[in-house]
Amino acid sequence: MRDDEPQWVPPAADPEEPAQVRRILRLFRPYRGRLALVGLLVAASSLVSVASPFMLREVLDTAIPEGRSGLLTLLVCGMILAAVVTSVFGVLQTLISTTVGQRVMHDLRAAVYDRLQRMPLAFFTRTRTGEVQSRIANDIGGMQATVTSTATSLVSNLTSVIASIVAMLALDWRLTVVSLCLLPVFVWISRRVGRERKRITSQRQKQMAAMAALVTESLSVSGILLGRTMGRADSLTQEFTRESERLVDLEVRSSMAGRWRMSTIGIVMAAMPAIIYWTAGMALQTGGPGLSIGTLVAFVSLQQGLFRPTVSLLSTGVQMQTSLALFHRIFEYLDLSVDIAEPEQPVHLEQVRGEVRFDGVDFSYDPEATERTLRSIDLTVPAGGSLAVVGPTGSGKSTLSYLVPRLYDVTGGRVLIDGVDVRDLSFDTLARAVGVVSQETYLFHASVADNLRFAKPDATDEELRAAAEAAQIHDHIASLPDGYDTLVGERGYRFSGGEKQRLAIARTILRDPPVLILDEATSALDTRTEHAVQRAIDALAANRTTLTIAHRLSTVRDADQIVVLDGGVIAESGTHEELMLSQGRYAQLVRRDAKLPAAIPAR
Structure with a gap:
C-alpha cells in the first residue's frame, strides 16, 4: 500500500444504496x-x-x-x-x-x-x-x-x-x-x-x-x-x-x-x-x-x-x-445533464436559404465567470454571402464559429439561421444546414469511400468521384493501388495534411450544406498545398453562405465582409479595401502577415 493511500476503516452504510x-x-x-x-x-x-x-x-x-x-x-x-x-x-x-x-x-x-x-x-x-x-x-x-x-x-x-x-x-x-x-x-x-x-x-x-x-x-x-x-x-x-x-x-x-x-x-x-x-x-x-x-x-x-x-x-x-x-x-x-438539447417542439426547415445573423451575442465558457469570450456581437451574413473573421490568437474567432452549428449555446443574445434561433431548430435541420471544415481534419480508420460516405451513406460512386474532383483530390485517389477502397490509416496518417483537408472538403461537398464554416482550414499547410486546397475551398464555397475563420489573411481578401475581433468584441468591419484605407487593426494584421515594413502602404 502506498503512503498516500488512506487506511481502511469499517465502511458506513451508504444511504444511496437502496435507491441505486x-x-x-x-x-x-x-x-x-x-x-x-x-x-x-x-x-x-x-x-x-x-x-x-x-x-x-x-x-x-x-x-x-x-x-x-x-x-x-x-x-x-x-x-x-x-x-x-x-x-x-x-x-x-x-x-x-x-x-x-x-x-x-x-x-x-x-x-x-x-x-x-x-x-x-x-x-x-x-x-x-x-x-x-x-x-x-x-x-x-x-x-x-x-x-x-x-x-x-x-x-x-x-x-x-x-x-x-x-x-x-x-x-x-x-x-x-x-x-x-x-x-x-x-x-x-x-x-x-x-x-x-x-x-x-x-x-x-x-x-x-x-x-x-x-x-x-x-x-x-x-x-x-x-x-x-x-x-x-x-x-x-x-x-x-x-x-x-x-x-x-x-x-x-x-x-x-x-x-x-x-x-x-x-x-x-x-x-x-x-x-x-x-x-x-x-x-x-x-x-x-x-x-x-x-x-x-x-x-x-x-x-x-x-x-x-x-x-x-x-x-x-x-x-x-x-x-x-x-x-x-x-x-x-x-445522469450527466445534456446542456444542448433538442427543443420539445423543434422547427424543421425544408429549404434553408442560409442567412446567418448574430443578434447581441454574448458567450462565456463558464457561465458564472465575469469575463466573457464574446461580447455584444451583431453581424448579418446574407444568404450566399461571405464573412471572414480575423484577429489575434484568443480573440474569440473559433468560438464564434462554434455557435452556428450549436457546438455551444450562447450565454446571451441569439444566433439565427433564416430568422430562426438555432436553439429552436431540430438537430437534423441544423446538421443539414451547416457544414464545418476545420484545421483538425478527422478521418476514420476505414477506406476513402467509407470516409466520404460518412457525410452521405447512400452516395453513389459517381457522386463520390464528382465530390473528389471538386475538391481537387480525385486524381490522387485514382493513383492509389486500391483507389477509393484504400484504407486511410489511423486518423488518416497515410495522407498528407493537404490531402486530408481535400478529403474533408470532398466529404462536406457530399453533405451539400447551404451554410459553410471554414475554421482556419489552411493555416497548417505550406503555401503550395494551401493554393491547391484553396481552389477546393473556392469550389465548395460557391453559392453558399460562408463564414471563414482566417489565420492567413491572403485567403479572405475577396470576402464580402471582414470582421476584426479583438478581446471578444468587434474592433472594426468592412471590405478588404475599406479596412486597408482606414489603416486600423486589420491593416496592421495584413502588414504583419505579409511581413512588410509599417511605412510601406499595403495594397
Missing part, C-alpha cells in the same frame, strides 16, 4: 416476462431437488430394510428423474437469464453512448478519451457476471433455501434450529465484506480508466510520434508500468478482501453435518427421542442442500455490493 438498487432493478423491467419464466423454472427445479432427500429416507428406512424391490425401483427411478428434470430446468434458466443479462448490458452500453453523443463539446474538451472508453468497456464489461447471473442466482438460491428449511422443519425442528443459529452472523459478515470490496472496486475502476487514458493517448499515431521525437518512450513505459503495478495491488486486494472471513463461513458450514451427527448421537445416549438412519441422512442431505445456496446467496450479496461501484460509475454518465 431500485434503479438497477428497473433495468430489468422490460424483461420481466422472461424473468418470471426463469422464476417458475427455478421454483420448479428447487421443489424437485428437495424431493430427493425424502425419497432417500424411504429407501433407507423402508425399501431396503423391508426388501420391497418394487418400491426401491420406483424410488430410485424417481431420484434419477428428479436429477434429469433439475438439469434440464437449469439449462433453460441459464439460457434465458444470460440472454436477459446480455440485453441489459446492451441497453446500458447504448444508453451511455447515446448520452455521450448528446453531450456538448465542452464535456469532451475536459474529459480524457481513455476515461470515456473505460466507462463503456471496463465498467459495463465488469458488470457482466452480475447482470447475467445474479437474478437467476438470487431466485434459485432463495427458493432452494426456503424449500430446504421447510423440508428440514418437517423432518426435525430441533436439528433445524441448530443448523440455522449461525445464519445471522454469516449475513453480517458477508455485508461487511461486500462494502469493503465495493470501495476497492471503485478505486480499481478508476485506475483502469487512468491506464486506458494513458494507452489511448500514448499509443495513438500522434502519441507515438510525440513520444519518440521527444525521447520520452522509456519514461512513458515507466509510467505505464507504475500504473499497472498499482492496478495489480488493487486487483489482489479486491480478490483477498474478506477472503478469510468468507472461508470461516465455509469451514463452519462444512462442519455442520458432523455437529448434526453429534447432536443426534448425544440425544440418543441421553434418552431423548431418537432419529432413524434414513431421517438423519435425509436431514444432512437437506442441510448440505441448504448450505450450498446459502453460501452462494451470501456471495451473490457480496458481488452485488461490489457491482454497485460499477453501476455508480455508469449512472454518473447517464
Whole structure:
C-alpha cells in the first residue's frame, strides 16, 4: 500500500444504496416476462431437488430394510428423474437469464453512448478519451457476471433455501434450529465484506480508466510520434508500468478482501453435518427421542442442500455490493445533464436559404465567470454571402464559429439561421444546414469511400468521384493501388495534411450544406498545398453562405465582409479595401502577415 493511500476503516452504510438498487432493478423491467419464466423454472427445479432427500429416507428406512424391490425401483427411478428434470430446468434458466443479462448490458452500453453523443463539446474538451472508453468497456464489461447471473442466482438460491428449511422443519425442528443459529452472523459478515470490496472496486475502476487514458493517448499515431521525437518512450513505459503495478495491488486486494472471513463461513458450514451427527448421537445416549438412519441422512442431505445456496446467496450479496461501484460509475454518465438539447417542439426547415445573423451575442465558457469570450456581437451574413473573421490568437474567432452549428449555446443574445434561433431548430435541420471544415481534419480508420460516405451513406460512386474532383483530390485517389477502397490509416496518417483537408472538403461537398464554416482550414499547410486546397475551398464555397475563420489573411481578401475581433468584441468591419484605407487593426494584421515594413502602404 502506498503512503498516500488512506487506511481502511469499517465502511458506513451508504444511504444511496437502496435507491441505486431500485434503479438497477428497473433495468430489468422490460424483461420481466422472461424473468418470471426463469422464476417458475427455478421454483420448479428447487421443489424437485428437495424431493430427493425424502425419497432417500424411504429407501433407507423402508425399501431396503423391508426388501420391497418394487418400491426401491420406483424410488430410485424417481431420484434419477428428479436429477434429469433439475438439469434440464437449469439449462433453460441459464439460457434465458444470460440472454436477459446480455440485453441489459446492451441497453446500458447504448444508453451511455447515446448520452455521450448528446453531450456538448465542452464535456469532451475536459474529459480524457481513455476515461470515456473505460466507462463503456471496463465498467459495463465488469458488470457482466452480475447482470447475467445474479437474478437467476438470487431466485434459485432463495427458493432452494426456503424449500430446504421447510423440508428440514418437517423432518426435525430441533436439528433445524441448530443448523440455522449461525445464519445471522454469516449475513453480517458477508455485508461487511461486500462494502469493503465495493470501495476497492471503485478505486480499481478508476485506475483502469487512468491506464486506458494513458494507452489511448500514448499509443495513438500522434502519441507515438510525440513520444519518440521527444525521447520520452522509456519514461512513458515507466509510467505505464507504475500504473499497472498499482492496478495489480488493487486487483489482489479486491480478490483477498474478506477472503478469510468468507472461508470461516465455509469451514463452519462444512462442519455442520458432523455437529448434526453429534447432536443426534448425544440425544440418543441421553434418552431423548431418537432419529432413524434414513431421517438423519435425509436431514444432512437437506442441510448440505441448504448450505450450498446459502453460501452462494451470501456471495451473490457480496458481488452485488461490489457491482454497485460499477453501476455508480455508469449512472454518473447517464445522469450527466445534456446542456444542448433538442427543443420539445423543434422547427424543421425544408429549404434553408442560409442567412446567418448574430443578434447581441454574448458567450462565456463558464457561465458564472465575469469575463466573457464574446461580447455584444451583431453581424448579418446574407444568404450566399461571405464573412471572414480575423484577429489575434484568443480573440474569440473559433468560438464564434462554434455557435452556428450549436457546438455551444450562447450565454446571451441569439444566433439565427433564416430568422430562426438555432436553439429552436431540430438537430437534423441544423446538421443539414451547416457544414464545418476545420484545421483538425478527422478521418476514420476505414477506406476513402467509407470516409466520404460518412457525410452521405447512400452516395453513389459517381457522386463520390464528382465530390473528389471538386475538391481537387480525385486524381490522387485514382493513383492509389486500391483507389477509393484504400484504407486511410489511423486518423488518416497515410495522407498528407493537404490531402486530408481535400478529403474533408470532398466529404462536406457530399453533405451539400447551404451554410459553410471554414475554421482556419489552411493555416497548417505550406503555401503550395494551401493554393491547391484553396481552389477546393473556392469550389465548395460557391453559392453558399460562408463564414471563414482566417489565420492567413491572403485567403479572405475577396470576402464580402471582414470582421476584426479583438478581446471578444468587434474592433472594426468592412471590405478588404475599406479596412486597408482606414489603416486600423486589420491593416496592421495584413502588414504583419505579409511581413512588410509599417511605412510601406499595403495594397
